[in-house]
Each structure stands twice: as C-alpha cells, then as structure tokens.
Amino acid sequence: MPLPILLIFVALIGVGGYGLYRKFAGALIGTGDQPRSLAILPFRNLKQDAASDFLGFSLADAVITKLGYVSALTVRPSSAVEKYRNQVIDIPKVGNDLNVDTLLTGNFIREGDDLRITSQLIDVKKQALLWKGSFDLKYEKLLSVQDNVAQQIVKELALSLSPLEAERLQANRASDPIAYEYYLHGVDLYSRNDFPTAIKMLEKSAELDPNHALTWAHLGKAYQASASFQFGGGEQYRKAEAAYAKALALHPQQIESHIFMANLFTDTGRVEQSVPLLREAFAANPNHPELHWELGYAYRFGGMLEQSVSECERARQLDPGVKLNSSAPNGYIYLGRYDKFLNGLPNTNDVAFVSFYRGFGEYYKKNWDAARQHFDRAFELDPSLLQAQVGKALSHGIAGEQTQGLAILRETERKVDTRGVLEAEAIYKMAQAYAVLGDKPSALRMLRRSVDNGFFPYPYLVQDPLLESVRAEPDYQTSVELARTRHDAFKKKFF
Secondary structure, eight states, X not given: OOHHHHHHHHHHXXXXXXXXXHHHHHHHHTTTOOOEEEEEOOOEETTOOGGGTHXXXXXXXXXXXXXXXXXXXXXXXXXXXXXXXXXXXXXXXXXXXXTOSEEEEEEEEEETTEEEEEEEEEETTTTEEEEEEEEEEEGGGGGGHHHHHHHHHHHHTTOOOOHHHHHHHHSSOOOOHHHHHHHHHHHHHXXXXXXXXXXXXXXXXXXXXXXXXXXXXXXHHHHHHHHHHSOOOHHHHHHHHXXXXXXXXXXXXXXXXXXXXXXXXXXXXXXXXXXXXXXXHTTTOTTOHHHHHHHHHHHHHHXXXXXXXXXXXXXHHHOTTTTTTTTOOTHHHHTTOHHHHHHTSOSOSSOHHHHHHHHHHHHHTTOHHHHHHHHHXXXXXXXXXXXXXXXXXHHHHHTTOHHHHHHHHHHHHHHHHHHTOOXXXXXXXXXXXXXXXXXXXXXXXXXHHHHHTTOOOHHHHTTOGGGGGGTTSHHHHHHHHHHHHHHHHHHHHHO
C-alpha cells in the first residue's frame, strides 16, 4: 500500500473507527487489486538428522510471521504448509493446492556448528524461477536467517514498503541465540500439538531473552491451547493473558499478539474487548486473513451472524486455507445453512476437530449414520478433546445409548468444573448434547454457564433445534433473555 494511502488509512482508524475503515477498504478492494499470494514451505532437512528437524518448520514460520506486516502480500499461515515437512515438492501441484502465485522452497544441512540454507523463489503461474540463493552461517547466527530470507523476498517481488511496514519488519528482534533456539523448538512442538513440551521450551526462551515479544506471544498461545483443548483451565488462561500483555507491551503493533489476545478475550467471556483490539490491528495490515477470521469469530459470539460469515469469507478470499482445521465459519450452522457449512470444511479424516464438526453438520441435517461415523472418528483421533467427547456422547444418543452418552458428558463436565474451563462455545455444545439426551436440568445449567461466560448469539439461541426439549422451561427463557440483552448492547456498540 503506498504511503499516502496508508497514512489516510491510519487516520481513519484513529478518528473514525472501524466503520470508516470498512467503507474505505471496500473501495480499495473494489478496484480488483488483490495482494500477491505467497507460501513459504518448511525447509527440507537434507541430512535427515532428527535433532535438527525442528528447524525446517520453525524457520519457515519465522519468515511467515515477519512478512505478515506487508500489506501487498498475503502469506499462507504455518498451519497451511505444515504438511509439506521434509517432502520433495511438486511445484505446480503444491501451488495449486495452496492457491498461491508464489512459492518459496528450500533446504538446509547442518554439520556441527555450520549451517547451509538454500532457497528458491518461484512464480507458480509462469513456472519461472525468480531467485535462487544459498548462504552459509555459523549455527549461533541462526537469528539472521529470517531477516535474510524476508529481505530477499521483498526485493525479488519488487514490493514497495511504506516506512511503517519497513519499521515493523525490523521491530523487536530476538537477541539471544540460545533463547532463539528454544523459541524455534517451541514453535515446532506447538505445531505438533505437544503443548506441554512447547510451553517448557518457550518458558526457557523467555527466561533467557525476556524482551522478545514473539516468544511471549507464542508462549501465551501454548498456554491457551492447553487451557482450551486439554482442560488446562483457569490457571493456564491467566498465564496466557499475562504472556500476551507482555508481548503487547514490548511490541504494541505486533499482529500476532492482537489476534491471540483477542481470541482469549472471546473465549473467556470478554468479546466486547476483543473487537476493538482486532479492529485496531487492521492498521498494521488490512489484508491479514487471520485478522478477518478472528473478527468473524468474535462477531459470532456476539450474535452478528451475517457479519461473522462475511468476515470469514473475506478471510478465505485472501487465503482459502486460513484456519482450515479450526471451527470453520460456524455462523453458517447458526444461520441454518448446513450445506454451506459442510462444504467449507477441509477434506480430511485425520483431524479430530474437523471430524467433530463434520459430524455436527450432518447431525443438524439428521443424517444420523454419517454423523455417528464422524463423531466416532473424532473420538478415535483425540479422546481428550472436549468437542470429541461431546460428539461421542451424541453418537451414543443416536444409537439409543443415552445412559452411556450421559456418562461421558458428566465426566466431561466434572473436568470442566475441576479445571476451570471457560470456553463458552464448547460449553454450549455440552448444553446441546444434554438436551438431546434428555437431561434437562444439566442442559439448562450448561446453557446458563455458556451465556454467563460470554456466548450470546441470541438469534441462534432462540431457534436452535437441539434445544427444543428445554425451550418451554423458565430457566431457558431466563438465559435467552440475558443473551438478548447482551447481544443488543453488542450490536449497538459496534454496529
């Protein structure tokens, strides 16, 4: 984005808020100009040395993060390229799969303290090599890799950076090589869903280099994942928030910290704090897909369902693979557009979260056999996942095994209570499962907890078919009225 336009954009954010941003950005989008799309694949380890394998993914992630401030690029997130670890790459196929104009591929080999990295930048559509280079460095100079590769990409793609973008590319670099190695290990372990070990590595990194904002951001993300997906509970949420606050204090413009903190606010009942944080971050990059996605997530909690799916679609327009294995645009389910929801899920049978949601969509369509198959698959893949436990309970219900299903839900609720799990949308799923399995008191209890914890999509709650069995209950009416009041206030404040 040229400097005069960027300055106008920043001014609009400051004086007119997000509404003016949307109007202005819409005019820009309407020109038909789309940012160039780029995927940075994990570097391939030529030596096949297991001790060094973490470098392949984590170094690619470091470059991806650094280029997140360049509004002329949409860079595919690390989650989209993770599956290409240590693979021989078929350029046309991978480019088509990731739907990108440009690919960066590379390899590395480590011999003791010596590291050689070779990379190439390829125009996928033209099948043209834009740049190829290699550099040798001592392992202790690992810190310089992300800067060298990012600078080369900017140069070879002839990207014009505003002064603000150039400044942000250089902001808050890591300074301690040992701490940086721990950081890279932590990023790699997080991507493998090994949250406890990732936390240990990132804590060591933060101890050695307490001024590196990205370490604190990723440490917070690992704490939050442990809290949300593995019943880590209230203590982990508090640690996550403290880590994000530290990251933002060190680097107030850091996009990742804005996204992560906003997600925490939404998940812990403070979606009204999430929305301003996300809207503020658009000043750093209005074309950041995860910002649009996270804003859609927040709108969903507040019950602005059409706006939610609009933001999610904008995110997918910028990056078709953004948050591919996350909760998808649940707004479509809440609007009753079940086929649209199912068609937006990735075509995989190996991710528990996705299998649960595929089963959930089929459940709403009353395709019982398909729903049960997907629920069972989710539980097989990850029986510790809260959503997978809810799905398994619903699977028992489909089979007429209400007693077994309720036993699973009660054990899940016990863990939620003991560990202080706050994620309101997941708790709402428990209310739905209790309702269809015939335990009205438990359904009403979890519904109220969900609303109290910040999940208040009133237009959905009043017509959700899974809550039909409790709709006439006074406690249902009380919870729905609380949701309506907060939804109306949310709508008035932000729209």
